[in-house]
């Protein structure tokens with residue numbers, strides 16, 4: 001499943017490629033002539049074993065490795081640049097996602113999955129060891145402003161899925177791969193900054209969530225069943241009354257899981273009901289204050305300020321999972337529903 005951590009493993013064996021790799025203007029290690037350095041080239045190289053020249057192999061390996069940006073993690077996927085139509089295409093939502101309008105987005109990288117309890121616990125334990133957070137009566141606070149990130153209350157209508165034993169954070173049994181919820185916008189932003197990522201703008205979120213489809217109600221088409229997503233109740237593949245392990249349903253066209261349902265997802269933008277009327281066409285970042293998620297600039301956001309949420313959640317009725325739907329919550333409040341996914345810093 002693509003939400004799990006994976007890595008590309010290349011086994012280097014001493015083989016040699018005879019002759020000239022040059023194919024016009026393509027990389028010299030492109031043996032098949034399609035201008036891409038891929039496994040087909042390695043296969044061809046292997047077939048030519050053992051007429052060896054180690055320098056040629058080293059050159060191919062170097063070119064192969066260089067096609068991957070080392071700063072891009074394997075938990076994100078490239079969302080291509082381009083224009084898409086943002087907002088309510090069916091004149092059936094709230095007024096806050098009207099009018100539909102064309103938005104041009106530069107390419108960016110989006111988290112494949114909602115951030116999980118396991119990942120958030122790893123962050124909390126690392127941040128704790130670095131003196132960046134403290135815990136008071138089960139509530140996690142961050143420095144420098146002492147803003148709430150999340151709580152660890154085991155007993156409530158929607159209990160926290162992480163625990164604090166006074167020394168470290170752990171995940172409750174069988175919840176490691178569930179999305180981290182009941183996290184404040186601040187707690188989500190702090191996680192993003194910690195890993196040199198950011199929260200997506202809602203324009204980024206919707207571009208990614210539509211998966212390349214045009215004018216559809218949901219990330220996969222115009223109808224919805226419990227086989228598509230985790231929403232209120234159960235049925236089909238949806239056996240969960242609350243959160244589901246991330247990646248339990250098919251991904252959208254860009255390979256993203258759970259953009260509809262499961263955890264509601266914080267976005268970077270300040271919420272403004274009428275923003276779509278005046279939103280700029282190119283890379284909109286919300287009505288005020290662009291957050292870079294560097295040097296704690298997210299802590300300048302007012303705790304009582306409303307920030308955007310997208311994607312609906314496990315307790316939403318199916319029609320509420322429409323891909324153009326918007327929501328909001330106060331940046332500093334712990335609600336029982338929001339989680340998040342990260343985008344990679346521009």
Ligand SMILES: [Ca+2]
Pocket residue numbers: 230231232233234238239240241242314
């Ligand atoms: Ca469900």
Ligand SMILES: [Ca+2]
Pocket residue numbers: 114258259260261262263264265311312
């Ligand atoms: Ca979601």
